[in-house]
Amino acid sequence: MSNERGASREEWATRIAALDQRPPARKEPITVDRIVTTALRMVESEGFDALTMRRVAAALDTGPASLYAHVRNKAELDDLLIGTLSRNVSLPSPDAARWRAQLHDVCAQLRDQFLRYPGIARAALSARPANLDTLRITEGMLAILLAGGVEPQRAAWAVDAALLYVSAYTFEASLRRDPDQDGDARLVDREETVARLKMLPVSRFPHTVAHADKLNAGEGHERFDFALNLLLRGIA
Template identity: 35%
Template sequence: MTVQSRRERPAKPALTRQGIIDAALQIMNAEGLRKVTMRRVATALDTGHASLYVYVRDAEDLHAQILDALLAPVVEATPPEGTWRDRLKALLIGYHTVLRERPELARMALSTQPSGPHYLALVEAILNLLHEGGADDRAAAWGVDMLLLYPTAIAVEHTQPKPARHASGDLDTLTAVLAEVDAARTPHIARLGHLLISGNPSTRADWALDVLLDGILHATPPPG
């Protein structure tokens, strides 16, 4: 067996932050976010894992950078026309889609605060649209968290999607329970049971965003 001299091997590409993120994305797409560790990425890049710490703080930071990279097209896809509310909803739906398609990232987003350039561009776009809609500065600044938390939480809710037959079975069970509640003990549930499970997910999500936006615009101004 002929052993190739190190001097004859092609030089490795210079290690960069973007190169680390690209390698992490490839691993996540192929094997899932749990496999995106500093050592796993270092192996993919043929380097020591200690070298990565020059560019990312730790695995949590690396995961946040993956999310930031995936957010790059979200702001760009916001329709240039339409009301400020419609454009803001489209922006938030785009954010939700990124997380819904990668549920492991959704769970991560609940506990890790992204701070990359594309996430900041998303926040900037939300603030701009809230300003266009007439929200005061403090309400807009505080409202951003609520607006991003809702699509994140909905994505987390579906991190372990059930087979369609199970989901249908759960709804059938809930429907049966609501139909048999004691009206004397739970009169509101008895009267509104059919409404509690009405509407499709898209319609309910659109309504929920309207509730949040109306609240941001019309709630009592927060204390200074």
């Protein structure tokens, strides 16, 4: 008690005030998982074109140098993003009687992952086959085809063709994406496209004019299902 009695009133007040002062909060450490999660959140809300290492660093309240200590460059980040999405795809035990349906389901799962993150298919198209999570998808699709009796070379090329189609389909969808456009607006756009095609001179575009509505038909993923089923029927 002697120290307290000897302290001035100002010193005593300073000590009391210090009791309510909390130590500064420690910043959450930068990790690969935090970098990937932040990057995916950015792509989901703003699209793949908005993604840069500098912007991810800013979102994490750090500098780009901190990111490069965990992710070497943008290409590696892209590879990590595709690997993360690939982990969300469930692979079935290959069934010779259902191999087409199984492969279609894997492609549809990957399609839905890519569609959630507009433009991310660009990363899938440019990524090198070095990520184990991405290679898991290739391995699983190859196993399904081989179980269905498809010859190995045809199976390998079919996997490549299917993945290319998924990437192309989802990338095109991202180019047409308008978050402010509702279903009625999209219907008007389709009707406008059909009307413009029907204005073409019949003498030069007889089939386009006659089937303008067919060229623009399809709801949901009908076109995706059609093209993928066409590919699968031609594999065996």
